[in-house]
Amino acid sequence: MKPVEIAILGFGTVGSGAYRILNEHAKAIARRAACPIAVKRILVRDASRERAVPTPPGVLTESFEEILADPDIRIVVEALGGEEPALGYTLAALEAGKDVVTANKLALALHGRRIFETARAAGRRIAFEGAVAGGIPVIRALREGLTANNIERITGILNGTTNFILSAMTDRGMEYQDALREAQSLGYAEADPSADVEGFDAAYKLAILASLGFEGYVDPRRIPRKGISTVTAQDIALADKFGYRIKLLAGAERADGSLHLSVTPSLVPKGHPLANVNGAYNAVTIEGDSVGQLMLYGKGAGDLPTGSAVVSDIIELVRFPDLSESEIIWQDREMELSDSTARPSEYYVRLLVKDLPGVLGQIATMLGVHGISIATVTQELDNAGRATLLIFTHECERSSVEAAAGTLRTMPFVLSIANILPLWAGTRG
Ligand SMILES: NC(=O)c1ccc[n+]([C@@H]2O[C@H](COP(=O)([O-])OP(=O)(O)OC[C@H]3O[C@@H](n4cnc5c(N)ncnc54)[C@H](OP(=O)(O)O)[C@@H]3O)[C@@H](O)[C@H]2O)c1
DSSP states (O other): OOOEEEEEEOOSHHHHHHHHHHHHTHHHHHHHHTSOEEEEEEEOSOTTSOOSSOOOTTOEESOHHHHHHOTTEEEEEEOOOSSTTHHHHHHHHHHTTOEEEEOOHHHHHHHHHHHHHHHHHHTOOEEOGGGSSTTSOHHHIIIIITTTSOEEEEEEEOOHHHHHHHHHHHHHOOOHHHHHHHHHHTTSSOSSOHHHHTSHHHHHHHHHHHHHHHTSBOOGGGSOBOOSTTOOHHHHHHHHHTTEEEEEEEEEEEETTEEEEEEEEEEEETTSGGGGOOTTEEEEEEEETTTEEEEEEEEOSSHHHHHHHHHHHHHHHHHOTTOOOOOGGGTSOBOOBOOGGGSEEOEEEEEEEEOOTTHHHHHHHHHHHTTOOEEEEEEEEOTTSEEEEEEEEOSEEHHHHHHHHHHHHHSTTEEEEEEEEEBOOOSOO
């Protein structure tokens, strides 16, 4: 049988991982796809450079136009990353009549509407299992396995870099900067880590999951986002003392007819499985009205785990070539996101104050004025006449906490507001 010919754009972590799997499992993949699959071209910047994964002569090319003009190439795998030229190549491939597999969450989250409109106009398909949570088949779970449900809640640890850093801080008491440096030296974090540590990457992935789960386009730029760079070893130790681990959670929830989304470091009860997702692993919990709660866990990045997701998409496109495009969500209405500051939560508030009589009373009174009641408060004195106050609040709105923080900053005995983090509420009823 004549193989289906494909091209891979990019031969880095994901491109080479997918290529290896396609070669190493060629026979089984041909059986599962009901047709052999051959990689005809791989686009790189420098085709003369020696590569860790060898390819037959003539497969590497520096010309996207050559791929585009080749009528035998039916599927293009976009594994370049970034906005351009990845987006332009994706649109051009679709317009040229090719299906596209992508692992590029940034391009998909920011330009999903345009990509899917182009695909629909061209009668082509996009598959993107590798774009969220690496090897975990969460896209397929939402698109296929859970379609009987109204999705109520999605909570994910979706970024391996930040999870590695927080795990190192938890397990070895490291400070943020030291853990970040270690992540960089091991290749888990980029030289410029801001996309990961400031929560952008998690927001892109959350936007994709929420778009699928809640059936409407979610713009990642509108998701309230806080990264992990303000989390200190002291926060981690104090959270631990009170039974919590700090995790960067990407959360989407439908409540009272509104959609609430956020990416923020949160305190997760140690007994919950999400608190025990460590290192570079990812996990996603999904709650549906029929299925209840389920959790998917696995490697969220890396050549073979992400390659596994990418190749599963290629197999699907080859096996079901006539399936009509069903991803109407990105072309459809944009989701109204509710004011996330109104979403009630319990909070962890860490302050540094002067150790003077009456301080605690004044703070409690002021919080009360803002409608915040204290669940517990503890203080630790240092030798310099200062006290660290740790306050756990009862449920209150984020807007109240922000207003109270503004007032705290004006109080003469408050030296600093070290951190304010929400407590994750776990599963609902
Ligand atoms: N890494 C992961 O574990 C992971 C997991 C899930 C999703 N993703 C996503 O997958 C995509 C690829 O990530 P990656 O980690 O594989 O990236 P990577 O290791 O940096 O590889 C990128 C590849 O693209 C090539 N490339 C970049 N710009 C090019 C251009 N203008 N023309 C030709 N070739 C170009 C590079 O060529 P050279 O080899 O010549 O430099 C390189 O081979 C990104 O969207 C990423 O977010 C990655």
